Structure formats: structure tokens, C-alpha cells
């Protein structure tokens with residue numbers, strides 16, 4: 164965030180930000196007004212805490228963008244403060260992080276950002292330019308994440324839906340070069356190309372899937388053939 168905007172926020176939240184923020188406000192300027200509101204409201208709670216409670220007054224630890232959303236970490240947060248933060252984090256998903264215009268959570272490849280239409284289009288154009296020669300629109304497309312579903316909440320391993328017989332046939336017959344959809348958290352679509360097939364697995368570039376269930380396999384996240392936060396399905400409409 165622009166330094167002069169950061170200074171304004173620090174001034175509005177003298178108690179709240181008294182320990183400083185090691186990396187400043189780690190998001191773009193579009194969320195500045197949202198953060199001013201949140202800072203003023205939290206500062207009032209700090210003031211109140213200072214006057215009435217022997218407990219330590221809460222202090223901000225980190226403010227950043229993650230998965231295209233706002234994250235505001237507060238030490239010794241009072242319940243009223245947690246509520247204000249949840250509301251602001253929710254609202255951030257409707258404000259372009261770059262310019263402050265109405266926006267929506269967007270995904271391109273594995274990246275998320277909340278953007279207005281103009282900035283979403285600029286992002287796609289930039290992706291095309293930096294990948295010149297690789298103009299495959301399927302793998303470079305921009306997806307709008309459906310409202311009310313947030314990727315971070317959906318990534319925990321969960322039991323997979325059983326495959327239909329048509330899906331099972333499709334999965335067992337996949338060959339390198341075929342296109343498929345990677346469903347991240349069941350909500351974020353990403354078109355991928357099969358790069359290698361073994362008796363047990365299907366590789367799509369960096370992503371590995373079970374050939375039996377289509378589940379993405381990632382031991383670090385606890386994703387197995389039966390329980391996963393992501394899976395592969397056909398790119399063909401039903």
C-alpha cells in the first residue's frame with residue numbers, strides 16, 4: 164500500500180497499531196477506505212478497553228491479502244472486534260483491491276484477486292502478453308469464483324462424490340494431451356491439460372490426480388484418492 168495511505172491508517176489507529184506492522188499493510192490501495200472504517204471502529208474498541216478493562220488492549224499484528232481476500236490479524240481480540248473484522252473481510256471480497264470500485268473474486272490459473280471488470284480484463288491481457296506464444300485460451304482463461312463460496316474454506320480434504328459410469332469411463336480412458344477441468348475446492352474451475360498417465364495416476368503439469376477417483380493427490384494437504392480438496396472432471400458439457 165502507498166506510504167502516505169499507510170501513514171493515515173497508523174494515525175487513525177494509534178492504539179491499534181502501536182506495535183507497528185512489520186511489513187506494513189500488505190494489500191493494494193483499493194481497500195484503503197475499507198481499512199479506514201475498520202481502523203476507526205477498532206480504535207474505538209481499544210479506547211474503551213483501555214478505560215474499562217485491566218486486560219491488555221488489543222493490537223494489530225498483520226494486515227494482508229490472501230487468496231484474493233483481506234486478512235486482519237489482531238492479538239487479544241475482543242468478540243466485538245472479531246465481528247467487525249469478519250464483516251470487513253467479507254466486504255473486501257466485493258471491492259476491487261486495485262482501485263476500490265465494485266469488484267468480485269476472480270481466479271486466473273492458481274491465483275486469486277478481487278477485481279473490478281476493467282482490472283480483471285487487464286489481468287487477462289497481461290497474462291496473454293507474458294505468456295506470448297502460449298495462447299491457449301483454455302489454460303489462460305479467467306474464472307469468476309461464485310459468490311458465497313470461498314476457496315480457503317473449501318480446501319480441506321472431504322469425501323468425494325462417487326463417479327457416474329460415464330465419468331469413470333472418461334477417467335480411465337484419459338490420454339496425454341486431453342483437456343480436463345480441475346475443480347479446486349469444488350468451486351474454482353481451472354482448465355488443465357493431461358501431460359502423463361500411469362496405471363494409478365494422471366498428471367496435469369504440476370497437479371497429480373488419482374486415476375480411480377479423479378481426486379487430486381497432495382500428501383502435504385492430506386489429499387488422498389478418497390478424501391481431497393480438489394478433483395478432475397471432464398471438460399465436456401453433459
Ligand SMILES: [Zn+2]
Nearest residue numbers: 259262279282
Ligand atoms: Zn479496479
